[in-house]
Amino acid sequence: MALIVQKYGGTSVGSAERIKNVANRVAKARAEGHDVVVVVSAMSGETNRLVALAHEMQDTPDPRELDVVLSTGEQVTIGLLAMALKNIGVAAKSYTGWQVALKTDTAHTKARIESIDDKKMRADLAAGRVVIVAGFQGISSEGDIATLGRGGSDTSAVALAAALNADECQIYTDVDGVYTTDPRMVPEAHRLDTITFEEMLELASLGSKVLQIRSVEFAGKYKVRLRVLSSLQDGSNGTLITFEEDDNMERAAVTGIATDKNQARINVRGVPDKPGVAYQILGAVADANIEVDMIIQNVGSEGTTDFSFTVPRGDYKATLSLLNDLKDSIGAADIDGDDTVCKVSVVGMGMRSHVGVAAKIFRTLAEESINIQMISTSEIKVSVLIDEKYMELAARVLHKAFELEK
Ligand code: ASP
Ligand code: MG
Numbered sequence: 001m002a003l004i005v006q007k008y009g010g011t012s013v014g015s016a017e018r019i020k021n022v023a024n025r026v027a028k029a030r031a032e033g034h035d036v037v038v039v040v041s042a043m044s045g046e047t048n049r050l051v052a053l054a055h056e057m058q059d060t061p062d063p064r065e066l067d068v069v070l071s072t073g074e075q076v077t078i079g080l081l082a083m084a085l086k087n088i089g090v091a092a093k094s095y096t097g098w099q100v101a102l103k104t105d106t107a108h109t110k111a112r113i114e115s116i117d118d119k120k121m122r123a124d125l126a127a128g129r130v131v132i133v134a135g136f137q138g139i140s141s142e143g144d145i146a147t148l149g150r151g152g153s154d155t156s157a158v159a160l161a162a163a164l165n166a167d168e169c170q171i172y173t174d175v176d177g178v179y180t181t182d183p184r185m186v187p188e189a190h191r192l193d194t195i196t197f198e199e200m201l202e203l204a205s206l207g208s209k210v211l212q213i214r215s216v217e218f219a220g221k222y223k224v225r226l227r228v229l230s231s232l233q234d235g236s237n238g239t240l241i242t243f244e245e246d247d248n249m250e251r252a253a254v255t256g257i258a259t260d261k262n263q264a265r266i267n268v269r270g271v272p273d274k275p276g277v278a279y280q281i282l283g284a285v286a287d288a289n290i291e292v293d294m295i296i297q298n299v300g301s302e303g304t305t306d307f308s309f310t311v312p313r314g315d316y317k318a319t320l321s322l323l324n325d326l327k328d329s330i331g332a333a334d335i336d337g338d339d340t341v342c343k344v345s346v347v348g349m350g351m352r353s354h355v356g357v358a359a360k361i362f363r364t365l366a367e368e369s370i371n372i373q374m375i376s377t378s379e380i381k382v383s384v385l386i387d388e389k390y391m392e393l394a395a396r397v398l399h400k401a402f403e404l405e406k
Contacts, residue, residue: 001033001034001035002034002035002166002167002168003034003035003036003037003125003164003165003166003167004029004034004035004036004037004166004167004168004169004170005036005037005038005039005157005158005160005161005164005166005168005169005170006025006026006029006036006037006038006039006157006170006172007038007039007040007041007135007153007154007156007157007169007170007171007172008022008038008039008040008041008172008231009041009044009153009154009171009172009173009174009231010041010042010043010044010045010046010047011044011173011174011231011232012041012172012173012174012231012232013040013041013042013043013044013077013080013081014043014044014045015043016080018231019077019080019081019084020084021231022038022040022081022084022172022231023081023084023085023087023088023090024088025172025231026038026081026085026090026092026130027085027088027090030090030130035125036130036131037121037125037130037131037132037133037160037161037164037166038081038130038131038132038133039132039133039134039135039153039156039157039160040074040077040078040081040132040133040134040135040153041073041074041077041135041136041153042073042074042076042077042136043073043076043077046073046076047070047073047136047150050069050070050072050073051066051070053069054066054069054070060318063108063109064108064144066108066109066147067108067109067111067137067144067145067146067147068145070109070136070137070147071096071097071134071136071137071145071147073136074096074097074134074135074136074137074153075096075134077134078094078095078096078132078133078134079094081094081132082094082132085130085132090130091127091128091129091130092129092130092131092132093124093129093130093131093132094132094133094134095120095121095131095132095133095134096133096134096137097133097134097136097137097138097139097145097156098137098138098139098145099120100116100117100118100120100121100133100160101115101116101117101120101139102116102133102137102138102139102156102159102160103115103116103117103138103139103140103141104138104139104140104141104146104148105140105141105146106140106141106142106144106146107146107289108140108144108146108147109146109147109149110147110148110149110289111138111140111146111147111148111149112148112214113138113148113155113156113159113218114141116159116160116163118163118164121133121160121164122164133156133160134156135152135153135154135156135157136148136152136153136156137152137156138156148214149212149214150212151211151212152212152214153212154171154211154212154214154215155212155214155215155218157169157171157215158215158216158218158219158222158224158226159218161219161224161226162218162219162221162222162224166224167225168225168226168227169219169224169225169226169227170227170228170229170238171210171211171215171226171227171228171229172229172230172231173210173228173229173230173231174230174231174232175210175228175230176191176229176230176233176236176238177191177192177193177228177229177230177236177238177239178191178192178195178200178203178210178228178239178241178256179191179192179210179256180192180255180256180257180399180404180405181256181257181258181259181395181399181404182259182395185259185391185392185395185396186257186392186395186396186399188399188400188404188405189399189404189405190404190405191236191238191239192239192255192256193237193239193240194239194240194241194242195239195241195242195255195256196241196242196243196244196349197216197219197220197241197242197243197244198244198349198380199255199256199347199348199349199380200216200241201213201216201217201220202258202345202347202378202380202381203256203258203345203347204216210228211228216241219241220243223243225240226240226241227239227240227241228241244349251348251349251350252348252350252354252402252403253348253350253351253353253354253357253402254346254347254348254350254351254357254402254404255347255348255349255350256346256347256348256404257344257345257346257347257395257398257399257402257404258344258345258347259342259343259344259345259391259392259394259395260342260343260344260345261313261342261388261391262312262313262314263293263310263311263312263313263339263341263342263343263385264310264311264312264313264315264316264319264337264338264339264341265308265309265310265337265338265339265341265373265374265385266308266309266310266311266316266319266320266323266335266336266337267306267307267308267334267335267336267337268281268306268307268308268323268330268332268334268335269306269307269332269333269334269335269336270304270305270306270332270333270334271304271305271306271307271330271331271332271333272303272304272305272331273300273303273304273305277305277307277330278295278297278307280326280329280330281307281309281323281326281330282295282309284322284323284326285309285311285319285322285323288315288318288319288322290311290312290315290318290319291311291312291315292309292310292311293309293310293311293343293376294309294310294343294374294375294376294383294385295307295308295309295310295376296308296309296374304333308374310341310343310374310385313339316337316339319337320335320336320337323335340387340388340389341373341385341386341387341388342385342386342387342388342391343383343384343385343386344383344384344386344391344394344395344398345381345382345383345384346361346381346382346383346398346402347380347381348380348381349380351379351380351381351382352379352380357382358377358382360401360402361382361384361398361401364397364398364401365384365386365394365397365398367397368390368393368394368397370386370387370390370393370394371386371387372384372385372386373385373386373387
């Protein structure tokens with residue numbers, strides 16, 4: 001008998017029928033003798049619908065109020081799942097984020113979890129009840145409802161698993177594991193039985209849609225055993241995310257390819273080429289709580305230089321406007337950007353021991369006449385920023401070039 005945290009995403013609870021299926025899966029784990037804590041997302045499409053409604057009220061919805069609205073999606077699914085379980089004779093109780101005291105900071109719409117009180121959950125488990133917790137939400141240090149960022153239910157699940165010291169955290173989604181790349185884009189993509197945390201972190205942060213990055217960070221930090229599986233099909237063990245030290249597999253150079261359209265490029269042109277400029281620009285962006293990803297500064301000519309970086313697409317307009325306000329104090333000649341770009345990343349632990357991976361990427365893209373706008377690398381990753389219209393093509397040719405179909 002084990003303590004298992006199961007998380008079901010929006011597609012898995014996307015209809016009454018699917019919620020009943022989830023109830024059956026939970027009942028099965030109970031029947032096998034496990035204690036189960038379930039975390040659910042809102043029904044698929046619901047959070048987007050709520051975001052759109054909020055934008056009808058305000059161009060930039062008030063973050064506190066936006067969280068009040070967004071958190072309702074998950075409140076619906078926890079209640080429905082509790083009913084579905086009771087209907088098949090399984091004792092269960094639902095809780096919102098604040099009811100289980102999932103405490104966060106005050107960064108509305110992207111709050112970070114600070115602590116979780118497991119008392120209530122433990123009491124329910126001891127009484128033989130399934131505990132159902134609303135994903136994606138908590139209560140801020142100021143007592144307000146706060147959400148954890150899109151896809152945040154994954155993080156809720158892993159955080160609960162860590163707090164409860166669960167034996168396994170199972171993330172049920174609409175794919176049966178982590179793939180070499182998005183199979184909807186590249187039909188030859190295949191499921192990986194295992195992937196290391198380091199790789200998963202790169203793949204998740206690079207926009208692989210399977211898991212929210214914070215959930216992987218959390219799992220790595222607290223050594224949560226994390227598995228991704230399908231809620232829509234049976235008979236697969238999904239993908240287990242392993243710790244590098246436990247993983248002694250012989251690795252190919254490349255494990256997977258991630259694509260990310262949530263990118264926008266900002267160019268700050270003709271800034272004085274002197275110490276402090278990068279800080280002036282990026283410090284202001286960081287102060288606005290906007291995450292900067294890729295950065296390049298060109299070699300200056302005639303005392304000025306161009307500075308480019310990427311931000312999440314949702315922060316594109318805000319970044320442009322805050323930099324335009326600073327244009328004179330920075331001394332920039334021009335500020336512009338492009339929000340029709342995407343990032344394609346090639347990831348693999350094996351890169352540490354294989355040379356020539358970057359060159360092969362550049363050659364492969366060149367053969368398709370795909371222009372590279374920015375490049376960034378780490379020990380186990382090479383990313384390129386390209387025009388979003390070439391995203392699928394790039395993923396396909398790179399997948400082939402690294403023989404990931406095998
Ligand atoms: N419902 C939220 C979203 O759509 C959280 C989640 O699904 O994980 O982003
Ligand atoms: Mg999700």
